[in-house]
Amino acid sequence: MSSPAILPASEAEASEAEMLLSFETGAPAEVRSALGIAAARIGGGVALAMRHDSMDHWSVALGLGFAEPVTADLVDEIGAFYSAQHVGHARFQLAPEALPGDWPEICEKTGLSAGGTSVKLVCRTEIALARITEHRPATDLRVAPVSPQDATAWGSAQVRGFGEPEGDLVALSASVVGREGWHAFGTWDGDELVGTGALHVRAGVAQFFGGATLPRARKRGGQTALLAARAELAASLGCTWLVAETGAEDPGTHNPSLHNMLRLGFEVRYERRDWIWQG
Secondary structure, eight states, X not given: OOOOSSOOHHHHHHHHHHHHHHHHHTSOHHHHHHHTEEEEEEXXXXXXXXXXXXXXXXXXXXXXXXXXXXXXXXXXXXXXXXXXXXXXXXXXEOOGGGSOTTHHHHHHHHTOXXXXXXEEEEEEHHHHHHHHHXXXXXXXXXXXXXXXXXXXXXHHHHHHHTTOOXXXXXXXXXXTTTOTTEEEEEEEETTEEEEEEEEEEETTEEEEEEEEEXXXXXXXXXXXXXXXXXXXXXXXXXXXXXXXXXXXXXXTOOOHHXXXXXXXXXXXXXXXXXXXXXX
C-alpha cells in the first residue's frame, strides 16, 4: 500500500510522543531515579514527568486528541498524574486538528494558559535524498555515527548546545547511544565532539531529535550535514517519512534550524502551541 500524500497529524504526533517516551523511560534506572522520571499512557497519548527539571522542559503531554477527544476531564486526569509525581509545571502539546471546539472553555476551566509555539515538519525520505544528491551539504567538521565510548561526550555536547545544565541530563542524553531503535550522530572539530543529532525509528517513520551544536562550532554547516546523514540512514532503514520539530519564528526572529530543514526538503505540517499546566 502506498504512503499518504502527506503524513497524517496523528502519525506525526505519535512519532514524537513515542520517541520522547523512549528517550525518558529507556534511560538506566539510576538516571530515571535521579531526574524523577515517570510516564503514563492517558487518553491515547503520553504524559511524561520529570520532577527534577530546572528548565521546565521535559514534563510534557502529547499525542492527544486522536484516539479519543480532548476534554476538561482528560486535562484534569493528566494534571492529577503530574500532581502525583510532584511536578508543578508541564506542557500540553496538541496538534491544531486535535483541539476541540470548546478549547477556550476547557482552558478556562482547567487553568491552562498559552505558551510558546513550535513547528512540526515532515518530509518524504525520497525528497530529502534528492536534495542531498543535488547539493550535498558542505562542512569542515567531521560527521560520523557515535560509538559507545563517545556517549558521554555526545550527551554533554547536546546538553550544552541547548544551554541546559549538565549533571544528570548528560547521562540521560548519552543513554540513547547504542540503544535499540536509536541512532546517534556527531560532528567533530579535530578531536572535540561539537555537534549532535539523533534519529529514532518506529513503524517506517524516522523521528529527528537532539540537533545541537556548541556555540563556537556554529555556522559551519554541521547541523545541515547531520540532517543529511540521518536522512540517508533513514532511507537505508526503509523509512518513508522524516519528522522533526523546532521553534517557530516570531516576527523579527530567525531560526537557523528551521531553514536548514526547509532546504533539505522538509515542509511545515503545522504550528503547534504549548499549553501550560501549573499545579
